[in-house]
Amino acid sequence: MPRRRTTRIREGDDMTDLGDGTDADDWSQAKTLEKPSDQLQLSEQDLKEEFTRILTANNPHAPQNIVRYSFKEKQYKQTSSVDQLAIHFSLDGNMLHKESDEAKRQKGKLGLAEASSDQAVSEAGEGAGAAEEGEGDKQEAAEERADDAATPAPTDKRKLTNQFNYSERASQTYNNPYRERGTATEPPPRATFAGNVTQWEIYDAYLEDFEKQEKSKEKKTIPGRKEEEKTRKKLTITETQSDDISRVSSASKIVERMVNQNTYDDVAQDFRYWEDVSDDYRDQEGTLLPLWRFSHDKAKKLAVSSLCWNPKYNDLFAASFGSYDFMKQGTGLILFNSLKNPSYPEHVFETDSGVMCLDVHPEHPYQIAAGFYDGSVAVFNVVEKKDGPVHRCTAKNGKHTDPVWQVRWQKDDSDNNMNFYSISSDGRIVHWTIVKNEMIYQDVIKLTIPDASAEGPDGIKVPTLGCGTAFDFHKQKDYLFLVGTEEGKVHVCSKAYTSHFIDSIDAHNMAVYKVAWNYFHSKLYITCSADWNVKIWEMGSKIDKNTDGTESPERKPLFSFDLNNSVGDVAWAPYSSTVFAAVTADGKVYVYDLNVNKYEPICEQMVAQKKKTKLTHIEFNPVHPIIIVGDDRGNVTSLKLSPNLRKVPKEKKGQPPMDASQKQQYELTKLEKILAMVREPTESNAAN
Numbered sequence: 001m002p003r004r005r006t007t008r009i010r011e012g013d014d015m016t017d018l019g020d021g022t023d024a025d026d027w028s029q030a031k032t033l034e035k036p037s038d039q040l041q042l043s044e045q046d047l048k049e050e051f052t053r054i055l056t057a058n059n060p061h062a063p064q065n066i067v068r069y070s071f072k073e074k075q076y077k078q079t080s081s082v083d084q085l086a087i088h089f090s091l092d093g094n095m096l097h098k099e100s101d102e103a104k105r106q107k108g109k110l111g112l113a114e115a116s117s118d119q120a121v122s123e124a125g126e127g128a129g130a131a132e133e134g135e136g137d138k139q140e141a142a143e144e145r146a147d148d149a150a151t152p153a154p155t156d157k158r159k160l161t162n163q164f165n166y167s168e169r170a171s172q173t174y175n176n177p178y179r180e181r182g183t184a185t186e187p188p189p190r191a192t193f194a195g196n197v198t199q200w201e202i203y204d205a206y207l208e209d210f211e212k213q214e215k216s217k218e219k220k221t222i223p224g225r226k227e228e229e230k231t232r233k234k235l236t237i238t239e240t241q242s243d244d245i246s247r248v249s250s251a252s253k254i255v256e257r258m259v260n261q262n263t264y265d266d267v268a269q270d271f272r273y274w275e276d277v278s279d280d281y282r283d284q285e286g287t288l289l290p291l292w293r294f295s296h297d298k299a300k301k302l303a304v305s306s307l308c309w310n311p312k313y314n315d316l317f318a319a320s321f322g323s324y325d326f327m328k329q330g331t332g333l334i335l336f337n338s339l340k341n342p343s344y345p346e347h348v349f350e351t352d353s354g355v356m357c358l359d360v361h362p363e364h365p366y367q368i369a370a371g372f373y374d375g376s377v378a379v380f381n382v383v384e385k386k387d388g389p390v391h392r393c394t395a396k397n398g399k400h401t402d403p404v405w406q407v408r409w410q411k412d413d414s415d416n417n418m419n420f421y422s423i424s425s426d427g428r429i430v431h432w433t434i435v436k437n438e439m440i441y442q443d444v445i446k447l448t449i450p451d452a453s454a455e456g457p458d459g460i461k462v463p464t465l466g467c468g469t470a471f472d473f474h475k476q477k478d479y480l481f482l483v484g485t486e487e488g489k490v491h492v493c494s495k496a497y498t499s500h501f502i503d504s505i506d507a508h509n510m511a512v513y514k515v516a517w518n519y520f521h522s523k524l525y526i527t528c529s530a531d532w533n534v535k536i537w538e539m540g541s542k543i544d545k546n547t548d549g550t551e552s553p554e555r556k557p558l559f560s561f562d563l564n565n566s567v568g569d570v571a572w573a574p575y576s577s578t579v580f581a582a583v584t585a586d587g588k589v590y591v592y593d594l595n596v597n598k599y600e601p602i603c604e605q606m607v608a609q610k611k612k613t614k615l616t617h618i619e620f621n622p623v624h625p626i627i628i629v630g631d632d633r634g635n636v637t638s639l640k641l642s643p644n645l646r647k648v649p650k651e652k653k654g655q656p657p658m659d660a661s662q663k664q665q666y667e668l669t670k671l672e673k674i675l676a677m678v679r680e681p682t683e684s685n686a687a688n
Contacts, residue, residue, distance in 0.1 A: 304630025322354025
């Protein structure tokens with residue numbers, strides 16, 4: 001149907017034709033949208049859902065499996081970083097600054113500089129002609145200048161070009177890959193401590209501290225003397241400062257022990273409560289549980305030369321460090337370690353020579369006697385906190401000429417002077433007495449070898465001295481002592497006889513490293529040697545005779561044990577008369593109990609953590625069921641004995657526990673029963 005055309009008249013014309021109503025309806029109809037047949041029908045919720053796209057700078061076409069050869073690991077490894085840079089356009093430019101030297105040289109070659117100079121000359125000539133004409137027509141020129149001043153001068157709209165002819169470029173830089181690294185530390189173990197503190201307790205503590213400070217400041221002075229008053233003030237200041245430092249040091253030591261107790265809480269629990277339940281199923285055999293391991297940075301290249309428990313504090317022991325190698329001699333150490341703080345020693349003494357032995361005084365546990373590789377002996381005092389020894393011998397007052405292998409304290413003499421004995425490879429046993437501030441020496445005995453004199457100058461026979469390696473004093477008769485030598489002999493000596501031995505035995509084929517009396521039996525002692533053997537002897541046993549009727553020094557021991565390696569040390573157990581332990585050069589600890597097995601050890605365990613580590617010394621704790629073992633790498637290891645290794649007599653019901661004398665008699669009777677089975681019958685018994 002043809003539509004009618006509407007006309008619009010200008011303003012002021014009231015006659016306007018809007019057309020019929022049907023035409024208006026045609027214009028106002030809604031538009032219909034055509035949809036494809038396969039279009040998805042989405043709900044309002046689907047239409048409102050947002051989809052996020054993340055644009056990254058990574059190149060999708062970059063290879064992800066590039067492999068490079070690693071010379072460090074000697075294999076092909078995939079590279080972690082990939083080059084994501086994609087170059088779309090590259091153009092090498094050759095622009096120069098127009099005022100640079102190179103640009104001027106190029107202009108000179110092309111002739112651009114001459115053209116510019118000619119143009120300047122022509123402009124100057126034209127200016128001169130205009131000036132001559134202007135002289136004739138000054139009035140006209142003045143009028144023209146006035147007109148020019150009235151009218152504005154045209155501005156130069158030339159575009160100033162940049163000195164550098166450059167084009168804009170865009171490039172994509174390389175993004176370094178991000179690397180995340182994380183570490184997690186183990187939190188230290190914590191223990192909850194709680195306590196109630198009242199205001200009165202805090203007040204009393206402050207009052208006590210104030211009273212201590214007032215007492216420390218009080219000092220007797222003579223009034224009227226200013227100099228003495230000044231010195232008194234200085235002394236009080238130093239005393240208060242030292243007192244403050246000592247308080248902090250003791251508190252810090254307590255805190256350090258608390259931290260170590262929390263750190264090694266599992267070891268402390270094993271030390272106090274652990275008992276090997278599997279001993280009930282073993283056939284009279286036991287085990288050793290490793291507890292703490294004591295080490296020090298300065299003792300790593302030194303060997304443990306001796307061990308000694310403190311007689312007063314059962315958790316404290318002293319260890320000396322030196323070198324047994326003649327070609328590797330250097331400094332030495334004396335360390336005091338405590339079971340309460342296994343991380344660091346309580347006291348450290350550094351020496352200029354290797355410390356080969358030490359002993360703690362039984363009545364004054366702060367006094368330590370030590371023997372050195374250079375032949376000197378010294379006494380250290382822990383209380384004075386002095387870096388060096390309090391007393392030390394020199395070549396002028398009886399110093400040994402060879403290494404000192406053992407020292408041993410004795411009871412104070414009649415004048416209450418402390419004294420000790422030392423034995424050395426020079427064949428001398430020396431008695432040292434500390435009188436005031438000096439050490440007085442006296443040779444007790446010289447280890448002469450009979451029938452082995454050497455010829456000196458002019459045919460004079462010089463007696464040959466044996467090399468002493470170990471000695472031990474009798475537990476009841478302090479004048480009686482045993483001496484072991486490098487020739488394998490064991491001598492029974494007395495302080496009263498300085499010229500000869502009471503008895504002499506060819507105990508071993510090689511050097512004797514240890515001799516020790518039994519704690520319960522007065523005639524029984526044990527020896528160990530480098531010939532792999534541990535032997536138990538009885539003093540005054542049957543003496544063999546030679547064919548000519550003379551006494552032979554060769555005697556048979558009551559017990560002999562072959563440990564298949566050099567035996568460095570042996571020790572009796574303080575809780576039983578039949579138990580002893582030994583250490584060997586292959587890193588093993590052997591524990592024997594004669595009451596259980598007279599031929600085989602009841603415990604044989606490897607203790608050394610590294611191969612070719614030699615165990616040098618062993619010592620039983622006098623109270624706790626543990627032993628400490630030292631090696632040639634400067635480490636001391638503590639081990640706990642299982643129940644089968646420390647059997648004690650059972651208490652009968654209804655009876656009080658045994659005292660010291662009863663236990664002594666019980667252990668002696670138990671040992672005598674075993675010795676009666678191995679003793680050889682005497683001539684009187686054989687005749688009967």
